[in-house]
Amino acid sequence: xxxxAMERYLGAYALCVRDGAVLLARQAPDAVDGxxxxxxxxxxxxxxxxxxxxLRELREETGLAGTRGGVAAVFSHVFERTSERPWPxxxxxxxxxxxxAEPGDLVHEVDNTTDCCAWAPLSEVxxxxxxxxxxxxxxxxxxxxxxxxxxx
Numbered sequence: 001x002x003x004x005a006m007e008r009y010l011g012a013y014a015l016c017v018r019d020g021a022v023l024l025a026r027q028a029p030d031a032v033d034g035x036x037x038x039x040x041x042x043x044x045x046x047x048x049x050x051x052x053x054x055l056r057e058l059r060e061e062t063g064l065a066g067t068r069g070g071v072a073a074v075f076s077h078v079f080e081r082t083s084e085r086p087w088p089x090x091x092x093x094x095x096x097x098x099x100x101a102e103p104g105d106l107v108h109e110v111d112n113t114t115d116c117c118a119w120a121p122l123s124e125v126x127x128x129x130x131x132x133x134x135x136x137x138x139x140x141x142x143x144x145x146x147x148x149x150x151x152x
Contacts, residue, residue, distance in 0.1 A: 006078070007090040012054035013041030014099035015072055015137050021119035022141070023101055024134060025061045028115040032087070038131045039096065040117065054097045062117040063107025069098035075136045094133050096140065 016023035024037040040061040044053040051068060058066045075094040081087065106117050120128055125138055 005088065007088050009090050009092045010044045010050070011042055011092070011094045012044055012050040012057060013039040013075075013094050013096050013133065013137070014054050014058045014066060014068075014101070015039060015096050015140065016058075016066065016099050016101040017122070017141065018101065018119070020123070021121050022125055022138070023062065023064075024118055024120045024125075024128070024130075025109070025114040026116040026118075027131065028113055031113040033131045036129045036131045036134075037120065038114075038134045039137055040114075041094070042113065050095050051097075054095070054099065058099060058101065060112070061109045061114050062101070064101045064104050066099040066101045069100070072096045072098045072140050073136070075133050077132060092133075096133075096137055 014023070023040055025040045026037050027033045027035060029035060041054055041057045042061070044050050048056075055066055055068055058064060073096045075096060076092070078089060078091050080089050106119075108114075108116050122141070130138070
């Protein structure tokens, strides 16, 4: 698989759909996948339960509180070292939770791994530059919420 030690990463991510849109956060320019969009979420801190991490990350990256549902899916991928990704290989595991975001104004995170958040219309989300996790999450949406299927 790789020629060196592989790092491990556990993250918890919020899949929030409301009014025909999915909530996304943009990776900051200096972050891995800078400029691409992902689900609000991130690393689970040592000793932290992922159930708590997903709501903490939602608040940090969007300013919104939320109500956590169950785990919708598990994203697992090995990112090898490439010229575009010169870091050590990493086994990335992301727990994707169904989350209902409470109404409120979005607040962009400052000086962290994301720099902006937005509700992406389901009819256009596939045209946004998405990270692999977000592409995976869009496929999780029920047919009625998938782009091109009359989502409202």
